Amino acid sequence: MEYEVAIVGAGPAGCPAHIRLKQLNPALNICVLEKAASLGAHSLSGAVMEPGPWMSLLPQWRENPPEICVPATRDVFPVHDAPLSVSAQS
Numbered sequence: 001m002e003y004e005v006a007i008v009g010a011g012p013a014g015c016p017a018h019i020r021l022k023q024l025n026p027a028l029n030i031c032v033l034e035k036a037a038s039l040g041a042h043s044l045s046g047a048v049m050e051p052g053p054w055m056s057l058l059p060q061w062r063e064n065p066p067e068i069c070v071p072a073t074r075d076v077f078p079v080h081d082a083p084l085s086v087s088a089q090s
Contacts, residue, residue, distance in 0.1 A: 003031040010034040012049060019057045 005021060007014045010032050018032050054061060 001029070003029045005030045007032045010036070016053060016057055023057070 005028060007017055007030065010018075014032060014034075018030055021028055021030055
């Protein structure tokens with residue numbers, strides 16, 4: 001199979017790139033190369049991501065979010081040079 005575009009990685013840059021390219025040209029053949037067993041599997045690092053860019057690509061994503069989307073309920077900021085940690089809860 002031939003592709004017009006090859007995207008390496010299905011992470012925070014690769015997935016939106018694929019979505020936007022298909023929005024601009026649905027007939028485009030795109031190959032997404034990902035080393036994980038499933039898309040987004042390496043995004044489970046605990047990183048907090050800003051949803052604004054995703055909302056501009058997929059405005060209805062909050063109506064049926066993927067199972068990986070879990071709202072943050074608290075933050076902990078460990079301080080490695082001091083014997084205390086700072087905690088913030090919402």
